[in-house]
Amino acid sequence: MTYRGRFAPSPTGLLHFGSLAAAVGSWLCARHADGQWLVRVEDIDPPRQVPGSAQAILSALPAFGLVADLPALFQSKRQAAYDAAFERLRAADLVFPCWCSRAQLAGEEGIHRDGHCIAPPEPDRPPAWRLRVPDVTIAFDDALQGPQRQNLREAAGDFVIRRVEGYYAYQLACVVDDAFQQITEVVRGNDLLDSTPRQIWLQRCLGLPTPVYRHLPLALDEQGRKLSKSAQAHPVDPADPLPALRQVLAFLDVQTSAAASDVPALLASALERFDPVRLPPLAARPV
Structure with missing residues (x-):
């Protein structure tokens, strides 16, 4: 390619x-x-x-x-593509609606690890949608920063892919668009190195290719x-x-x-x- x-x-x-x-x-x-x-x-x-x-x-x-x-x-202008990716995840039962507040997650340092919402549903308030994250370690070789390992459940937990306001989260949109644009190498700042394991996991969930990563x-x-x-x-x-x-x-x-x-x-x-x-x-x- x-x-x-x-x-x-x-x-x-x-x-x-x-x-x-x-x-x-x-x-x-x-x-x-x-x-x-x-x-x-x-x-x-x-x-x-x-x-x-x-x-x-x-x-x-x-x-x-x-x-x-x-x-x-x-x-x-890519809302339809994100909707389609979201529906694929929902059809595979990989996402769940969540009404948890920051206060409810404060004891877990703001990280949700239950695989389901621990708050009661609120029919009058739209939920955020989280990706279910198993106990999995993502390992990859960054082309500049070297070997990387992250236990996704411990570091990120069940992370949000669609916010309460209906906006799609950066992680989902980035993964969908890197695949759509056929990106073979992602060169970006080191502040996004921590996001890479989440993006790799989303790529696996959606059956998308994983590019090379190089964090400056x-x-x-x-x-x-x-x-x-x-x-x-x-x-x-x-x-x-x-x-x-x-x-x-x-x-x-x-x-x-x-x-x-x-x-x-x-x-x-x-x-x-x-x-x-x-x-x-x-x-x-x-x-």
Whole structure:
């Protein structure tokens, strides 16, 4: 199968350094493999979205030389696909409705492990829907972070795949869309490494392929905090892309030519020297 990678931002703010690092890292891996690079807008959580940020991110990427091979996929237009996946899980009795409150789960550190709702049904209130998780250990080799093992029942328990509001959870939508877009390698930030076992289990439940995973180091600020839109990380400037692009490539330990004076030349020199095995195998590093 032809290599396919992707960058999947959430439209909760403008493109910032950490997101740009994930975009550049995934783009380099795809181009190094002579494969395709896709973009997916993960806009399935309306309360968290910032109006205009999806288009701002999509408009910013080409300024950094990152042009997708296909039109962007919007998760907000994929409801029917998520409904179909949910119905397959329900038909197989792998999900259950849950009215449990946070207070009821407080003694279990917020983790539900019963395989059924422990609260009485509330006909006047819609439930969340959880995936039944058995006592199973998910093991996989991350291409950058190395061997990983997680007992899914202990670490995640019966996790939510459809919220009370009716929105599908990130884990389900991500799995369905990675399969739909035929993604062969997921290159993303290390903050999502903990989500991978849940996604692998969902892939098994739905009979979907499991891509290779490569989790890049998290970008930290001067106080050692993750750079994120929720932490008001400063956006990168698409009107002056070279400084941020040089900084991202240095963050990823990608060598470039000192003579590269524009974005296409800088990316070409980076790609010429790039090898995924030389990406820094760190959980996080300061910018």
